[in-house]
Amino acid sequence: MIFERTGVILCTEKYDECVAFYSEVLDLPIIETLNDDHSKLTVLRFGGNTYLMVETGGKAITSGKSLSQNPVWLRFNVKSVEDAAVELLDKGIDVKTKKEVWGTVGDFKDPDGNMCSFREEPSGEPSY
Numbered sequence: 384m385i386f387e388r389t390g391v392i393l394c395t396e397k398y399d400e401c402v403a404f405y406s407e408v409l410d411l412p413i414i415e416t417l418n419d420d421h422s423k424l425t426v427l428r429f430g431g432n433t434y435l436m437v438e439t440g441g442k443a444i445t446s447g448k449s450l451s452q453n454p455v456w457l458r459f460n461v462k463s464v465e466d467a468a469v470e471l472l473d474k475g476i477d478v479k480t481k482k483e484v485w486g487t488v489g490d491f492k493d494p495d496g497n498m499c500s501f502r503e504e505p506s507g508e509p510s511y
Contacts, residue, residue, distance in 0.1 A: 444496040460504045
């Protein structure tokens with residue numbers, strides 16, 4: 384099977400805050416926004432041919448969602464987790480960094496409590 388594009392649909396309760404978080408805090412470019420009688424959504428470029436679609440209809444747990452409440456994390460691979468964490472800390476977002484056997488990560492959450500994570504790829508090569 385050949386896919387033209389891939390995407391992640393993220394249903395949110397705090398829609399406006401989540402759109403601002405992904406577009407302004409994480410600097411994901413907005414591709415399009417739709418707000419009509421049937422849908423309220425914003426599509427952001429998520430890298431390559433992948434998009435992040437933020438929609439309404441989710442449930443916010445601002446203290447953070449457990450894995451059973453939200454088993455999917457959004458991963459952002461970066462050259463330096465430390466640099467990315469400092470950038471978010473400067474914007475008021477708490478990032479918890481830790482070194483794992485397989486690399487360094489920085490965990491944070493969006494306004495709905497959805498878990499996100501930076502992962503360091505210093506060589507620029509995917510190491511999943």
